[in-house]
Amino acid sequence: MRLPLLLLLLLLLTPAVGWAQTTPAAADAAQATALRRAGQLVLERKYESAWKLLRLLDQMNQDPAVALQKTSLALNYYTATDELKRFAFRDLKLLDLSPDSLRQLAVDTPYYSFPARRVLEKLKNKYPDNYKLDRALGDYYFTVQQCDCAELDLGEDEVFRRTIQYYQQAHDHGQGDYLSYFALGYSYQRLGQFPESLAPFTRSIQLRPNYPTAHLNLAFVYLELKDFEKAQAHARRAVELFPDDAHKQDAAFLLSQIEERMRATAAKPD
Template sequence: MRLLVVFLGLLLVPLVSGAQTSSAVEAAALSTALKKANQLMLERRYESAWKLLKVTDQMNVEPAVALKKTELALNYHIGTEELKRFAFRDLSLLSPSIDSLRQAGNDSVRYSFPVRRVLEKLKEKYPDNYKLDRALGDYYFAVQQCDCAEQDLGEDEVFRRTIQFYQLAHERGQGDYLSYFALGYAYQRLGQFQESLAPFERSIQLRKNYPTAHLNLAFVCLELKEFDKARTHARLAVQLFEDAAHKEDAGFLLAQIEERMKETAASKPQ
């Protein structure tokens, strides 16, 4: 009997080793596919990137692939149905902007990827993966920006969920200047101006030349009657915006701030 046990033990060794080898091969293939998808996205070959990711993980069970699909779907689609189905296109460097192609709306929406459902299922399976919380924050922020999904929730609830998921992600170090801006914006739109200050300031700390964060922070400071700070950030927004329309908006806000400062100074007793 002892000889049989030893013999069976010897049989198990190559099986375990084989499983480890197979897992390593799969991990390497996954890494290669993600790198290739990133390269295709840099080349603006968005449909090719999507097809590669789809083949790599057809059932959306790999968090890393699902996160890359989410990034691609939310940022680079040229058409969507409720953020559940998407259209993509391979573009050349001379092609029109994605925004203009979205507005044209000529592409068939044929790739299924229900973002919220995919991310929520993965979060249930991987509760400690806070990159998924970051992605859910991105999703709800995209919902508000496009006004194209989750109509039953209402805008305030969408903002509350944006805050919920970004806060969880940020507490675990999963944030960048865009997610901090979006968090500040959600607080701002809910009228929670004091709470919006820190996220906007963190966004600017991470990307000093991000004009939209300066503009929104100027607006919040105006609401809180922090006029000097509001004027500083409005001036920076005017300087940093490159397009005429946004520069004009920032200039209009700056004029409002300076007018309020004059009114406040005039109302003080001499």
């Protein structure tokens, strides 16, 4: 089924390819070219154009590689969503507002159907050894928690547990980056499982030493665990790294709380 769907892309993206070359290998090459083009459109902030290209590439959401790129685009760059089942996108210019800012506006744009959870779960059942799908499901549930716009019947704790389940599976098979490790640590932290959050937060910082949010959350965890010196070090680092005054002030407040606890502890008689 994939070859006919890609034939148009072969003609559009590689016009020098003749009919005699429309083999499965040529179709795979066309798909790779189309995925790269979609990625370039995202870099150019042409989010709706990228979505239309991906939709043309796999209308039935049967190809994991295309579905994963659709998921990344949908979760990160939508301007509006209907419970993470339908998404609106816009092509933006350099000086336009970010997609996150546009979510606050009542912008009349078309919605595209993409029931992200159902698509990913069906593909995971079909391709159980594709752990990139676990990573994407972790991203999905973390987005659910952050946006509070879907899966309302699950409850927040269950959303965190599913986030942990899928990210842990992905990480166990080499599918992770500083953001997924941060999200895993954050999920443990929000469930009150502070010791369990230490390793993923630490790994996030190993992968991105200048990521201030991981330093800030790790400072909070160490404060909860009464390891004040480590808490102080990470809070200071967060103050240094945050580029904006609002987040710097948040980190500075936490640092002041840590140092107050340190003074109170030191003042206690032995």
